[in-house]
Amino acid sequence: MDPNAIKKAVGDGLLSFPVTHFDSENKFDEAAYQNHVSWLAGYDASALFAAGGTGEFFSLNPAEIPLVIRAAKAAAGKTPIISGAGYGTSLAIDIARAAEKAGADGLLLLPPYLMFAEQAGLVAHVKAICQAVGIGVIVYNRDNAILSADSIARLCDECPNLIGFKDGVGDVDRVIEITTKIGDRLVYVGGMPTHEVYAQAYFAAGVTTYSSAVFNFVPSLSQRFYKALRAGDQQTVDQILKDFFFPFVALRNRKKGYAVSIIKAGLKVIGRDPGTVRAPLTDLASDELSVLQSIVEANDQARLAAE
Numbered sequence: 001m002d003p004n005a006i007k008k009a010v011g012d013g014l015l016s017f018p019v020t021h022f023d024s025e026n027k028f029d030e031a032a033y034q035n036h037v038s039w040l041a042g043y044d045a046s047a048l049f050a051a052g053g054t055g056e057f058f059s060l061n062p063a064e065i066p067l068v069i070r071a072a073k074a075a076a077g078k079t080p081i082i083s084g085a086g087y088g089t090s091l092a093i094d095i096a097r098a099a100e101k102a103g104a105d106g107l108l109l110l111p112p113y114l115m116f117a118e119q120a121g122l123v124a125h126v127k128a129i130c131q132a133v134g135i136g137v138i139v140y141n142r143d144n145a146i147l148s149a150d151s152i153a154r155l156c157d158e159c160p161n162l163i164g165f166k167d168g169v170g171d172v173d174r175v176i177e178i179t180t181k182i183g184d185r186l187v188y189v190g191g192m193p194t195h196e197v198y199a200q201a202y203f204a205a206g207v208t209t210y211s212s213a214v215f216n217f218v219p220s221l222s223q224r225f226y227k228a229l230r231a232g233d234q235q236t237v238d239q240i241l242k243d244f245f246f247p248f249v250a251l252r253n254r255k256k257g258y259a260v261s262i263i264k265a266g267l268k269v270i271g272r273d274p275g276t277v278r279a280p281l282t283d284l285a286s287d288e289l290s291v292l293q294s295i296v297e298a299n300d301q302a303r304l305a306a307e
Contacts, residue, residue, distance in 0.1 A: 001080055001105035003136035006047070007163035009080045010106075010138070011187040011208070013046035014226045016215035017054035019264050020068060022275035028064055029275060034075035036216075036267075036274065043219035046209070047080040048072065049108055051099075054213045054263055057084040057110060059278040062095050066102035073103040082138070086110030089125050093132040106136040108166065111145035119151045130159035138164030140191060141174075149177045156185050166191040170198065172205050179206035193259040194252060196222075196245050199229055200237070213259070214248070217266035221299055244299045251291055257281040262292065269293045 001009070018040055021032040040048060050072035051057050051065045060068065065083065072081045083099035085092050085107045096107055109129055117125070122145055130137050139155070139162065141147055146169055147155075155162050165182070167175050168191040179188055190202045190210030199210055208230070215222040221244060228236035252258045260277060265284040267274045269292055276283050284292065 001135065003106070003134075003161040003163045006080055006082070006106040006136040007187045009047050010082075010164055010189065011046075013044065013209065014215065014223060015047050015049065015189065015209060015211040016040060016045045016219075016222070017049045017052040017211055017213055018072070019216055019260075019267065019274050020051065020055040020060065022278065024275070026276070026278060028060075028067060030067070030071045032274065033068070034071050036272065037072050037075040038077070039272075040215065040219060041076045041079040043215070043223060045079060045215065045219075047082055047105070048076060049082045049084065049211060050104075052082075052084040052108055052211075053110065054216070054260055055084065056260060056278055056281070057086065059281070062091065062098070065095055066098040069099050069102040069104050080105040082106040082108050084108050084110055085129060087113045089128050092125070092129050096129050096133050096137075100133045100135050104135060106138065106163070107133065108138045108140055110140050111143045114144070116144045119148055122147055123151050123154060126155055126162070127159055130155070130162050134161065136161050136163035138166050138187075138189065140166045140168060142166075142168035142191065146174075149174070149181045152178055152186075153181055156182060163187060164189055166211075167202075167207065168192055172201055175202065175205045175207060194245060194249050196225055197241065197249060203229065213263050214245075214266065216263050217270050217272070218244075218296065218299065240299075244295060247295050247298075248292075251288060251295070254288065255282070258284070265289055265292055266296065269296050 021029040023029040051068045083104035085096040164187040166189040188207040192198045195210040212222045225240045
């Protein structure tokens with residue numbers, strides 16, 4: 001997909017990260033994954049990030065990533081597929097090129113492995129990946145890769161296919177500086193864990209779309225929340241936050257790594273089991289799975305009452 005076309009698609013509505021399905025031997029389960037991507041594509045996501053953070057990019061072998069991308073493209077219909085890319089610069093280039101060859105419509109550049117670096121090094125890293133491919137690239141500010149507004153502006157000047165900025169830091173002041181300085185040169189994506197609880201503040205900062213992890217197992221709820229947010233329906237926004245997202249976040253925060261584990265658990269709760277998470281992540285305990293089931297069931301009852 002042309003970089004400007006994927007930029008427009010990303011900005012047009014809600015986004016999500018499909019989990020990656022594994023079989024009983026912890027190998028990529030292509031058939032189950034395609035079934036899931038096809039199901040999600042029916043709920044009007046503007047784009048899906050395959051092999052992203054919620055898709056356990058960090059635990060996939062680099063050779064598996066193009067397999068995941070091909071499977072997603074084959075199942076997604078008209079929904080654009082954006083691939084994760086990351087690690088050190090050389091490996092990130094290899095992954096980016098393999099994803100492009102596999103049919104990815106764009107890339108989400110995740111932070112480099114482990115190392116903290118100066119702005120000049122981060123700029124060189126992003127520039128190298130952008131120059132290695134012809135598809136659009138979204139850079140993800142998170143953890144050890146936090147680009148300044150000046151660095152983003154420089155990359156916009158030097159990389160025509162840099163089309164987006166995603167924030168997973170939560171520093172709204174920095175986001176406002178970037179959106180004000182860069183304007184509509186980029187599309188801006190919210191990327192905090194369970195971003196729905198941050199979405200109102202980000203909307204005020206000019207970030208009007210985000211990636212929803214819970215879209216994996218409650219896609220109708222995710223879209224209802226997003227549409228209420230865009231329409232200024234504060235009553236619906238507050239109701240969904242209180243009834244679903246706040247209890248969900250409390251459960252997610254019980255243990256490290258649950259931001260991904262709880263999404264796979266959500267699919268298990270609704271009868272669409274994606275398999276376990278790969279080590280070093282751990283799955284929810286049985287009592288935690290029961291708590292999650294009660295949260296999902298309470299949401300279903302609230303939805304039926306509203307209807």
